[in-house]
Amino acid sequence: MLSREEIVTGLQKIIPSHQVITEEQLLKEYSIDRYYKVESIWGIYSLPTPAAIVKPSNTQEVANILMFCNENLINVVPRTGGSATEGGLETAVENSIVLDGSDMKKIINIDTYNMQATVECGVVLETLENEVRALGFTTGHSPQSKPLAQLGGLTATRSTGQFSTLYGGIEELIVGLEAVFPNGQITRIKNVPRRAAGPDIRHVIVGNEGTMSFITEVTIKLFKYYPENHQFYGYILDDMELGFKLIHDVITAGYRPSVVRLYSPEDAHYHFSHFHEGKAVLLFMAEGPKGIVEATSKAIEEIVGKANIQQVDSKHIANWFYSLNWDEKKVEEERIEVKETNNCGFTTEVSANWSAIYPIYKNSIDRIRKEIPDLTLLGAHSSHSYINGTNLYFVYYYDMKCKPEEEMSKYHDPIQNIIVEETLKAGGSMCHHHGVGKHRTHFLAEEYGNSLYILKELKKAFDPKGIMNKGTIFGLNEKL
Ligand SMILES: Cc1cc2nc3c(=O)[nH]c(=O)nc-3n(C[C@H](O)[C@H](O)[C@H](O)COP(=O)(O)OP(=O)(O)OC[C@H]3O[C@@H](n4cnc5c(N)ncnc54)[C@H](O)[C@@H]3O)c2cc1C
Numbered sequence: 007m008l009s010r011e012e013i014v015t016g017l018q019k020i021i022p023s024h025q026v027i028t029e030e031q032l033l034k035e036y037s038i039d040r041y042y043k044v045e046s047i048w049g050i051y052s053l054p055t056p057a058a059i060v061k062p063s064n065t066q067e068v069a070n071i072l073m074f075c076n077e078n079l080i081n082v083v084p085r086t087g088g089s090a091t092e093g094g095l096e097t098a099v100e101n102s103i104v105l106d107g108s109d110m111k112k113i114i115n116i117d118t119y120n121m122q123a124t125v126e127c128g129v130v131l132e133t134l135e136n137e138v139r140a141l142g143f144t145t146g147h148s149p150q151s152k153p154l155a156q157l158g159g160l161t162a163t164r165s166t167g168q169f170s171t172l173y174g175g176i177e178e179l180i181v182g183l184e185a186v187f188p189n190g191q192i193t194r195i196k197n198v199p200r201r202a203a204g205p206d207i208r209h210v211i212v213g214n215e216g217t218m219s220f221i222t223e224v225t226i227k228l229f230k231y232y233p234e235n236h237q238f239y240g241y242i243l244d245d246m247e248l249g250f251k252l253i254h255d256v257i258t259a260g261y262r263p264s265v266v267r268l269y270s271p272e273d274a275h276y277h278f279s280h281f282h283e284g285k286a287v288l289l290f291m292a293e294g295p296k297g298i299v300e301a302t303s304k305a306i307e308e309i310v311g312k313a314n315i316q317q318v319d320s321k322h323i324a325n326w327f328y329s330l331n332w333d334e335k336k337v338e339e340e341r342i343e344v345k346e347t348n349n350c351g352f353t354t355e356v357s358a359n360w361s362a363i364y365p366i367y368k369n370s371i372d373r374i375r376k377e378i379p380d381l382t383l384l385g386a387h388s389s390h391s392y393i394n395g396t397n398l399y400f401v402y403y404y405d406m407k408c409k410p411e412e413e414m415s416k417y418h419d420p421i422q423n424i425i426v427e428e429t430l431k432a433g434g435s436m437c438h439h440h441g442v443g444k445h446r447t448h449f450l451a452e453e454y455g456n457s458l459y460i461l462k463e464l465k466k467a468f469d470p471k472g473i474m475n476k477g478t479i480f481g482l483n484e485k486l
Contacts, residue, residue: 008078010057010101016078017060017103020070025109027059036104039088039095039443040337043350044410047341052411054100056083061109065184065192065222071105072220073190081476082188084216086128086156090163091353092443094215098477105220107158114223118143122181122197124225127158132331134226144231146173149439153333158221163441164213168330170390171257172264172293173229175439177212184223185211188469197225210464215441216475218468235299237292238323239306242285243315246270247364249288250388250396252310254360256290257391261305265291265327266391270367273385273401281322288315289323349382351403352418354425358434359395363388367398370428374421380404390438397438400425422446447481462486 008016017026027033033055038045045051057080062068075082081102085095088108097104110126113134117123118141125134132153135145148167149155155165161183166175173179182197195208211219243249249268256266267289269277274287288310292302310317344350358366367386374384383403390397400421408416426436426449436442436449451458461479466486476482 008080008101013057013078013080013101013103016074017058017071020074021060021062021067025061025063025067027061028057030055032059036085036088036095036106037097039090039093043341043344044413047345048410050411053096053098054102056097056102056104059104059106061106063109065186068105068107068186068220068222069190069192071103072186072188075103075473076188076190076471079471079473082216082220082473083475084158084162084220086158086162087130087151087154087160089151089154090159090441090443092437092440093445094163094441094443094475094478096444096477098444098482102476107220107222108156110158110222111156113137116141116143116228118228120197121228122225123228124197124223125157126223127156127161127221129157131155131157131160138228139231142231143228145179145226146229147176147179147226148331150330150332152331154337157224157226161212161221161224162215164439166390166439168327168389169264169291169293171266171392172262175390176226177209179227180208180212181225181227183208183211183221183225185219185221187219188471188473192222193219194223210468213441215443215478217479218465218474230295232294232296232299235293235296236324237299237303238320238327239290239292239303239310240318240320240323241288241310241315242274242282242318243288243313244285246286246367248313248315249286250360250364250367252288252313253388253391253396255309256306257393257396258360259305259309261302263290263302263306264293265289265389267387267389269387270371270385272383273387276383276385276401277326278322281318291323291327348406349403350406350413350417351383351401352421353399353401353440354422355397355399355438355440356425356429356434356436357390357395357397357438358429358432362432362434363396363398366425366429366432366434369432370400370425373424373428374402377424378402378404378417378421380407380417395434398429399438419445442479444477444481447477447479447484450480450484 034051108128111128114124182195269287274282386400
């Protein structure tokens with residue numbers, strides 16, 4: 007095994023030395039992701055810091071770095087926007103390197119005839135979206151972290167966005183991509199509308215969370231953008247079960263609003279305190295060509311209208327919607343608030359079929375209320391719907407009555423465990439869009455059942471020496 011110094015000098019031989027960063031404070035900050043709030047907020051860093059942060063400027067450099075790490079058994083933690091929330095960026099073992107693709111930020115091609123854009127992994131989604139919007143198009147991808155997250159990480163986590171009910175998650179938006187494997191093999195999957203030439207190999211890469219390959223370039227679909235046709239609908243109601251039923255009825259009737267959301271009363275209070283009257287909030291946004299928006303709007307009015315619930319002014323929904331995204335400023339404000347108040351929160355997102363979703367909501371909320379102390383907010387919303395079911399995004403805040411470094415074990419982990427246990431028991435998935443990271447790995451066997459065989463064989467085939475993002479998706483002690 008190489009020492010830290012040998013790792014740094016070895017790297018400096020294969021890429022320009024200014025691209026190998028060893029500044030102590032940065033190494034600390036790059037040893038975590040947003041999961042460990044104690045570390046970023048109170049400056050208590052407990053994980054091994056990486057030997058270096060390496061910033062490649064092209065695909066060949068990525069290949070050279072990976073080959074060097076593979077030969078010398080150095081753990082590689084891929085990174086782009088740094089907005090991960092489940093520990094995927096944590097450097098879990100000594101003398102890792104962070105392979106940071108954020109300097110690979112060329113928009114290579116915006117092809118508005120074939121409706122696709124090709125970008126390097128370090129392009130911030132908001133930058134690309136602004137470019138294509140100026141031409142009258144959209145990527146259709148709009149996670150709340152759009153100003154922070156970059157295309158490499160967004161693809162590696164199977165991210166999803168606020169308009170996913172219409173456009174789909176990133177797995178449906180990625181046309182083709184380029185990725186590099188630990189042995190230095192560069193692979194490029196071509197951009198075609200569809201093919202039936204064997205399994206869809208894009209999905210070995212999309213969602214790999216940096217555990218099998220490093221994504222260097224992606225091609226993403228484009229859609230025509232019609233902001234002038236946007237329509238918003240908002241309702242308040244007493245009964246979450248009825249809310250889920252109404253979403254079900256709109257979606258299964260064949261309509262695709264771009265946004266379909268149901269907020270529990272507590273979660274609604276966080277966003278809509280000025281009008282929700284202590285009730286749950288159901289909202290929709292329809293977008294696209296005029297005729298489609300009109301048909302979708304009519305269906306929402308008819309289906310929800312039959313339930314006789316109170317409609318609110320659509321301006322409330324539009325106003326809320328246009329200020330939903332998080333940028334660095336909001337993240338910093340949150341850090342300051344947590345430090346001042348000791349009131350801290352987190353989220354856990356899961357998915358399930360229609361018939362299971364209300365029981366998961368109810369059982370999780372009931373158990374958390376009973377089992378977890380010091381809660382100041384506990385709620386959930388559904389925000390991404392499909393023909394066969396929907397997701398649930400639990401939101402919880404608590405007054406920390408412990409040392410900052412005990413926060414996760416006292417509050418976050420037990421709450422997340424309850425939600426995941428209730429979800430798996432009901433046949434749902436433990437993770438809708440934040441990735442497994444390093445903090446849901448203990449549920450992997452139950453999540454996958456005997457199909458875990460496929461995932462493990464992929465890992466063994468593409469990363470036989472186990473150098474890619476140790477402890478992510480597969481726990482550190484997981485036997486492959
Ligand atoms: C305020 C906030 C709001 C959020 N909202 C959403 C949301 O609406 N929807 C959603 O899906 N997520 C959301 N997230 C989570 C996060 O933004 C996503 O997971 C996003 O996809 C991460 O992109 P990134 O570029 O920041 O990746 P990073 O944080 O840098 O990395 C994420 C993971 O991908 C791996 N990775 C990064 N780059 C590469 C690469 N080039 N090749 C291979 N692996 C790589 C990393 O090792 C890590 O495991 C939110 C996060 C925050 C902080």
